[in-house]
Amino acid sequence: MLDMFNDLKKGKRGAIAKAITIVENDQKESKKLLQEIFKDSGHSIIIGITGPAGAGKSSLINKTAMEMKKLGTKPAVLAIDPTSHVTGGAILGDRVRMSESTDSGTYIRSIASRGATGAVSRSLRNSIRVLEYAGFNPIIIESVGAGQTEVEISNIADIIVVVFNPNTGDSIQTLKAGLTEIGDIYLVNKSDLSGTNQLFDAVRDFIGDSEKNPTILKTSVKNNSGITVFAKTLKDMMISKKKFKNDKNHERLEAELKDIVLNNIKEKIDDMLVSDKTFSKYLKKLQSKDIDPFQAAEKIVKSLIK
Secondary structure, three states: OHHHHHHHHOOOHHHHHHHHHHHHHOHHHHHHHHHHHHHHOOOOOEEEEEOOOOOOHHHHHHHHHHHHHHOOOEOEEEEEEOEOOOOOOEOOHHHHHOHHHHHOOOEEEEEEOOOOOOHHHHHHHHHHHHHHHOOOEOEEEEEOOOOHHHHHHHHHOOEEEEEEOOOOOOHHHHHHHHHOOOOOEEEEOOOOOOOHHHHHHHHHHHHOOOOOOOEEEEOEOOOOEOHHHHHHHHHHHHHHHHOOHHHHHHHHHHHHHHHHHHHHHHHHHHHHHHHOHHHHHHHHHHHOOOOOHHHHHHHHHHHHOO
């Protein structure tokens, strides 16, 4: 394992891939890994890029990562994919679309969301730590706009970018569905398409006067327009967010600690319930309708927490 840490420090791709696989799949080894790298984490700026499927995020991130590299940063990308039903792993489309920036030295990895609330946060937090240890900054998280994942991303990222394109007719509906509160930057991507100006105006009218005072930009990968400005905006924002990084980290570590404690307690209680005589006694009473679920639960809790 020592070799792996040395290689990780040098940013070697094989070591990074191995470490993230451990984080995703092996809880026991993951704990050992974290003990080693934790002190060297928490310094990179995390950029969350989200928005409806089909907004063109992968191609945009590909070009933006290359521009950010030119600006002297060392970006890495974690793409959260809906779980592949066949293999249980992540769908690899993103890495295919981003091959150009991979060739230029950006590290890109797809992470399966596995469909579980909270699971995204756990593997994501620790994958970010691996990339921080390997010297990447910023770390860009790509996710499909899908409700719960969005909330989790907004808890983890320092900068949130929401991407729309004129072809997604439900863009304004999506805006109303809660993405308005989280964005630092709103992008109308694929701005070579007709309807761009109407969407840009709608976004500006809808969120322009919000408390966050977000930046609204147009980008087009096809015409290679707006991407340099977007990369420069991100770089400037990284500098301004750095000031609040410590406070943010303290909040996040508190949330993470609560998550882990509650999860550990839940696992222990699940194990106890399997073998608990009181549980099976009240379950039978519930099933025969001798008691209602709330009364049954109260009796079981009292027996467990003496």
